Amino acid sequence: MTRTTTAAAPLPLRDAVRGIAPYLEGVRTRWVLGLLSALAAGLVALAIPQVIRLLVNTVFAAPTTPGAPAAEDATASVWWAVGGLALLGAAEALFIWLRRFFILPPAADVENRARIAVYRRLQRLPVAFHDAWPSGQLLSRAQGDLSLLRRWIAFGSVMLVVETVTLVVGVGLLFWLSWPLALVYLAAALPIMWRSYGFRNDFRTASRLSQDQAGDLATTVEESVHGIRVLKAFGRGPHALEGFRGEAQTLQGTEVHKAGVLASFIAFTVSLAEVMLGVALALGVWLVATGQMTVGALAAYFATTAVLARPVEGIGQLLGMTLSAKTAIDRHLEVMRQPVSIASPPGTDPAEEAATGASVGEDPDPAVADAPVDVSALPPSRGGLAFRGARFRHPDTPDDAPDLLAGVDLELVPGETMALVGLTGSGKSTLLQLVPRLRDVTGGVVEVDGVDVRDYPLEELRRRVSIAFEDATLFSDTVRANVLLGAPAAEVADGPDSPAAEALLELALDTAQAGFVADLPQGVDTPIGEEGLSLSGGQRQRLALARAIAARPDVLVLDDPLSALDVRTEEAVTARLREVLAGTTTLIVAHRPSTVALADRVAVLQDGRIADVGTHADLLARSGAYRQIITTDREDAR
Incomplete structure (x- = not known):
C-alpha cells in the first residue's frame, strides 16, 4: 500500500534554486x-x-x-x-x-x-x-x-x-x-x-x-x-x-x-x-x-x-x-509552499508574521519576533464561549453530502460546565477543535468573550483556551516538562523548578488525581518515554488533563479525556476541577452518564445541530434523542 502524496509538477532547476x-x-x-x-x-x-x-x-x-x-x-x-x-x-x-x-x-x-x-x-x-x-x-x-x-x-x-x-x-x-x-x-x-x-x-x-x-x-x-x-x-x-x-x-x-x-x-x-x-x-x-x-x-x-x-x-x-x-x-x-490557512489576523501578531517571512525559510527578525502582541483592543478574559450558526465540512466532502456541522447555535455561561453528547460521528470532537482554531469554521462564528476566534492572535486565543484530548499525547520528556508545557510564562519565568512552577505543577497533578507520579523512579523528573507508552492509558490521560489545567485557561475544552478512568476517579477529578477551576468555562465531550450528571447543563448534538439543551434530569424526561444517546453510550461502555 502506498502512502505517497501527490507530487507537484517539477520546477526548472533555476526556479528550484531560487526557491531556496x-x-x-x-x-x-x-x-x-x-x-x-x-x-x-x-x-x-x-x-x-x-x-x-x-x-x-x-x-x-x-x-x-x-x-x-x-x-x-x-x-x-x-x-x-x-x-x-x-x-x-x-x-x-x-x-x-x-x-x-x-x-x-x-x-x-x-x-x-x-x-x-x-x-x-x-x-x-x-x-x-x-x-x-x-x-x-x-x-x-x-x-x-x-x-x-x-x-x-x-x-x-x-x-x-x-x-x-x-x-x-x-x-x-x-x-x-x-x-x-x-x-x-x-x-x-x-x-x-x-x-x-x-x-x-x-x-x-x-x-x-x-x-x-x-x-x-x-x-x-x-x-x-x-x-x-x-x-x-x-x-x-x-x-x-x-x-x-x-x-x-x-x-x-x-x-x-x-x-x-x-x-x-x-x-x-x-x-x-x-x-x-x-x-x-x-x-x-x-x-x-x-x-x-x-x-x-x-x-x-x-x-x-x-x-x-x-x-x-x-x-x-x-x-x-x-x-x-x-x-x-x-x-x-x-x-x-503549503498554505497556512489558520493564522493570526494581519498585523496582530508580529512574532508570527516574522517567523513566516515573505520568502521561504526566512529567519525571523529577533527585534520583531520579541515584540509583544497587542491585546489592548481585546475584551478582558471572562470565559465566555458561544457558537453562532457554526458550520463545518471537510475539504474532500462530496458536494452532495451534508455538512458535518450544519449550523450549531450554543452559548455557555462564563464559569459553567457543559457536557456535549451525541452519537459516534456526529461531529463532537470537530466542534471542540473549532474553539482553539485547530480547524476553522466553514460558516458561522465561534466566539470567545464575544469576539470571533478568528480575530484573536493565535497566541492569545490559545492562552485563553486549553484543550485535552481523549487520545492523550505525551512527549519524550519528564513528567514535569509535559505537565508545564503550556503553563503561563509568568509561572515558569524563573525556571520549571522554581517555587511558582512547583506549586502550579503540584496543583495540576493533584487536580487530575495523578498521585501515581510520586511512585515513579524519579518522581516528576522521570522520563516517560516516547508518547508516554510506558504509562497506562488512565495515567496518560491524567497527565494530559494536568497539562490542560496547568495552562490556567479561561475556557477548558475536554474531548472525553476521562474515558480511561474508573467512575470513582472520574468523580474525584471532576469535583476537584470545579474547585480549582472555579470561574473557568468548561465544555466537555461526554459518553458516560456519570460524566453527564456532573455537568451544569447538557447539549445534544444531532444531525449537525444542537437539538436540545438542559440539565441531565430535564433531558432524560423530555428528550428521546438524549435517552437514545445515553443508552447507546452505556451499551458501548459495557
Whole structure:
C-alpha cells in the first residue's frame, strides 16, 4: 500500500534554486570563494601536462637535434621540472583544502536553516495538512532530503561547475596541442550530449520515485514502532514484516534501477572516450612520425586526457547528484509552499508574521519576533464561549453530502460546565477543535468573550483556551516538562523548578488525581518515554488533563479525556476541577452518564445541530434523542 502524496509538477532547476535562495543569504560569498578555489585546483591540474610537454621536448630530445641541451642542462631541467611539479601538486592540494574550508561550514548552515524552516512550517500548518500527509514523508523531507541538499551545495554544485570548466579549458588545450587529435576527442561529445538528455529524464523520474518510496518506508517503520503493542498482542508481527519486506524490496528495485540508469550512462561516456583515445593514439603516432607533432606535445595530449578522464567519468555522477538534489528541493518546497490557512489576523501578531517571512525559510527578525502582541483592543478574559450558526465540512466532502456541522447555535455561561453528547460521528470532537482554531469554521462564528476566534492572535486565543484530548499525547520528556508545557510564562519565568512552577505543577497533578507520579523512579523528573507508552492509558490521560489545567485557561475544552478512568476517579477529578477551576468555562465531550450528571447543563448534538439543551434530569424526561444517546453510550461502555 502506498502512502505517497501527490507530487507537484517539477520546477526548472533555476526556479528550484531560487526557491531556496533565502537559505543562501550570507553564505554565497564563501560558496564563490570555494568555487574559485576548486577552479584553481582544476586549472593547476591541467598545467601539469604542460610541464611534462616541456620536459619531454627539452630533456629527451635526440642529441643530434639542433639546439638539444647538454647533459648538465638536461639534469638541471629535470630538477626544475620536478620542483615545478611538486609546487603544482602542493598548490592543487592547498586549493582543494580551501574549497572544503570555504564551503563545508556554510553548506551545513544552509541545511540547518532549511531544517529549522521546515519544522517551523510544520508547526504552523493546520491539522488538516497533517491528517493528509504521512509522517514518514515529512520525516524524509526534513532529514534525508536536506542532507542530500547539503552534500550537493558542498560538493555537487561546485564540482559540476568546476568539471565543466575543466572540460572546456582542457579541450581548448587539446586543440592548442593538436587540432586533429582534439577533433577526435571532441567527436565523443555529441553522442554523450544526446545520451544525456534521455539520462536526465530517466534518472529524475527514478530519483523522485525512490525518495517518495523511502518516505513511505519511514512511515511504515514509525507506525510499526508506535503500534508494536497491537502487533504483538494480535500476533501480527510476521504479517507486518511481510508488508515491510515488500515495501523494502520495492524501494530496493527502484534504487537498483536508478543505479542501473546511472551506470549505463557512465559506461557509455567512459567507453566512448576510451575508444576515441585509442583512435587518437594511432593518429598521434602518425603525426609524430610525419613531423607534424612533437613527442612532448603527444605526451602532453595524453596527460591532459588523463586529467580530463575524471570529469568525463564524474560528470554523469554529478549530473545524477544534481537531479537528486533538484528532486529534494522540489519535495522540500512542496511542504514550504503549503498554505497556512489558520493564522493570526494581519498585523496582530508580529512574532508570527516574522517567523513566516515573505520568502521561504526566512529567519525571523529577533527585534520583531520579541515584540509583544497587542491585546489592548481585546475584551478582558471572562470565559465566555458561544457558537453562532457554526458550520463545518471537510475539504474532500462530496458536494452532495451534508455538512458535518450544519449550523450549531450554543452559548455557555462564563464559569459553567457543559457536557456535549451525541452519537459516534456526529461531529463532537470537530466542534471542540473549532474553539482553539485547530480547524476553522466553514460558516458561522465561534466566539470567545464575544469576539470571533478568528480575530484573536493565535497566541492569545490559545492562552485563553486549553484543550485535552481523549487520545492523550505525551512527549519524550519528564513528567514535569509535559505537565508545564503550556503553563503561563509568568509561572515558569524563573525556571520549571522554581517555587511558582512547583506549586502550579503540584496543583495540576493533584487536580487530575495523578498521585501515581510520586511512585515513579524519579518522581516528576522521570522520563516517560516516547508518547508516554510506558504509562497506562488512565495515567496518560491524567497527565494530559494536568497539562490542560496547568495552562490556567479561561475556557477548558475536554474531548472525553476521562474515558480511561474508573467512575470513582472520574468523580474525584471532576469535583476537584470545579474547585480549582472555579470561574473557568468548561465544555466537555461526554459518553458516560456519570460524566453527564456532573455537568451544569447538557447539549445534544444531532444531525449537525444542537437539538436540545438542559440539565441531565430535564433531558432524560423530555428528550428521546438524549435517552437514545445515553443508552447507546452505556451499551458501548459495557
